[in-house]
Amino acid sequence: MSTSLLDKADPPAQQAPPEERRQRRNLTPWVLLLPGLLWLVLFFLVPILTSVSASVQTGNFDDGFKLTWHWANFVDAVKPYWRQYLHSGIFSVATTVLCLALGYPVAYFIAFKGGKWKSLLMALVIVPSFTSFLIRTIAWKTILADNGSVVRVLNDLHILTVTSKLGITVGTHVLASPGAVVCGMVYNFLPFMILPLYTSLEKIDPRLLEAGNDLYCSTFQTWRRITLPLSMPGVIGGTLLTFIPAVGDYVNAQLLGNASTGVVGQSIENLFLRKTDGYPVGSAMSVIMMVGTLVLVMMYIRKAGTEDLI
Amino acid sequence: MSSTDVLGRTEGGDLRLAGLTKRFGAFTAVDSLDLTIPQGSFFALLGASGCGKTTTLRMVSGLEDPTAGQIFLGDQDVTDAKPYRRPVNTVFQNYALFPHLDIFENVAFGLRRRGFKSVKPQVETMLELVELGHLAKRKPTQLSGGQQQRIALARALINQPQVLLLDEPLGALDLKLRRQMQIELKRIQTEVGLTFVHVTHDQEEAMTMADTIAVMNQGRIEQLGSPAELYENPATTFVANFLGQSNLIPGTVETATDDVVTVSAYGRRLTLDAGRCRSVSGKVILGVRPEKVQLAAAEADVPSGRNVLSGTVSDTSFIGVSTQYLVKLPSGEELSVFEQNTGREIQRPGAEVFVYWDPSQGFGLDGDQDIEAGAALDEEGAA
């Protein structure tokens, strides 16, 4: 019995010394992390450092760019472009708010009333994203075209008269207006709002809502006191997932906007691609957008996070 | 007595269920329940798992719409009232504490929704009552199952509802805490005078706490009465087996007078009080509780006027305070006998014995039922 046990055991000489083995084990997580780390360094850290450094360089494409710590680039990146910053801000905030207002009821309905259709309904929310972003945005040009039925109905109902007075649309058109840009953005980012909302709403135990009902909450009160607080992680996740890409988006402004709806992204593109010496100022604008978004997001999470997320 | 509370409701009145029925598709979970629960009473709904206890409570609280029937609180028909408009609160089987609120806010929830401005004193009193005052700042997930259960109780009780529905509120507690909470619950109920409807499948709990017990089986009330009534005079084999243990002996009625019914079973003649016999002709099931049965080594030792059966001891367990015997009858059936430890000689397995009991201690049931009904369920519930 004891001999057979010994036979099965590895000869001690073939085993690595204990310290070496422990070391190898300690390295394993790093080895596993390596591809990810490499990826981040190559495609995240390097580009960021490049644009930060470019933002304080001077020069042009013909003579090359030199790191001259030219901080005045940042002044040039703000002063002539304040309108674009304003537009980016308004469009992204409006998009986020509208996405929340539209997405919450949809997510709520699917999560609580979807029953066996839940998965199908969620698939329907996501499926349009399988088409190219660009194609979907161009499709909106057709939808909102002047001779289209949408514009006709809106005109017949005199809605465009009101919205044009408010500066949302222009004259009797929808296309080439701030309203069209926000429409496109809301359409494009809505799934990013609905998905996290749905996830957090779906997790809510319906028995908690019954308990609320039992404890003197009407349907609305139950939503206000129980559902809403419990879905806050989804609200925060969804607004971030919508706001962050919306701030940087310029395709919608380009395709659905007009000359006076320019956003920061368009200016950066212009500086990068259509001017020989625009590189540093364009980089400075990118840095401002990045830092600005980061600060806003941090403040937002800070504020929302005090209500103890679950 | 009648007074108006903050919500403008009139207090007072019994809870009455009339023909209350709930069907899920073709399955009938609650079958035409007729029940009156007097105001201020401690009512226990006792039954095996899946017999429709929770469904009944949910209909009373308004969380489930009855398929048919009505619910009255006093003379008010609340069948169609919204749950949040009923002066009824529930302690849920799964606690259902709000995870985003701390313990204090969970308990304060009902009062706040009803617009109370200062809730602190009440909440603190309530938390003291369930002995969890020190946990007021914790979140529900940071509490043990038993603690959560006590908070669920406090959260419902603080509203002083007209009827408090308790869905197995002590299920997660250990035995000691369970006993303690049973006494506490009973005390609270007596003090505040609320109607408690307490659902449980623990028959001991139901017997120690309730004024009235309804034994439920497959969506119907099998029997309703005080604990002693149910124990001494079960109406069906289900109740006889589910509520404590019973020796059930099938037999045939030979003669029946106004006082005494004579039954022949296993070739012997057994008698019982006509008042405790629910069937006085044809087949009958004679029942007797194990602690009412005694053993004798010889038939000569049996006092006169007793019902006697002979058999062989097949199992003896000495428990200290009593000895439990299983006695095998010649027909193969086993009777169980609990004998108090009075210093009598203990019979070993294999011994030939005579079992006997006072005829007034037996009860008679209708012979056309499943003699085993409720027996296995009780073991399941007790486990």
Ligand SMILES: Nc1ncnc2c1ncn2[C@@H]1O[C@H](COP(=O)(O)OP(=O)(O)OP(=O)(O)O)[C@@H](O)[C@H]1O
């Ligand atoms: N929503 C539902 N749909 C279909 N059947 C249901 C539903 N709710 C309950 N039932 C069925 O009704 C019966 C009674 O359920 P109920 O929850 O009232 O049992 P219970 O007596 O409370 O049991 P337990 O002691 O296990 O809590 C069960 O057989 C259950 O499967």
Ligand SMILES: [Mg+2]
């Ligand atoms: Mg139940």
